[in-house]
Amino acid sequence: MIRFQFVYDHRTEYSVKRMCKVLKLNRSSFYKWVNTREKRRLKMCSDALIGAKIKAAFDDEHGLYGSKRIAASLNSDTDFGPINHKKVARIMKSMGLQRLYQAAPMHHYQAQARPPRHAGFARP
Structure with missing residues (x-):
């Protein structure tokens, strides 16, 4: 966040x-926020590596696979x-990747x- 970064940058000049x-x-x-900076940095690096794999799988399937199928194909590799498919969906959204065709909605x-039935009526 910008406000946290401002406080972090000026913590030597003014009291926190x-x-x-x-x-x-x-x-x-x-x-x-200060104590989790390293964790956020590692998550961004990890997401970048996974994003490259997602992009490769997305291009291999010509944009027909969604997040669940891409997650399944990545999980088949070791x-x-x-x-998780939710993580794949989040990374795909941040990269602007969307499958070409939307599945038809299921009608229930x-x-x-x-x-x-009433007691006085007999069935024909």
Whole structure:
């Protein structure tokens, strides 16, 4: 976030407590952001590597595969650990990859209800 970065850049000039108060940030949120910087950087690198594999699989299938099929094809390879289809969908969205054809929607029809039977009526 931009505000966290501002506090981080100016923490030697002003107190963190005061800057967080002025910018309406929680100090604990700022320190959590600072402590997870390395983890976010590693996630971006990992996503870039997986993104290259996703792009290759997407191009191999001429844009016909969606996130679930690409995840299944990547999981069949043993280069990476298991990859969730939701992660593949998130990376595909960030890369601007969309399958060419949308699947037709499934129509679910309700069975028509029979009129209730009454004791006085016999069935024909």
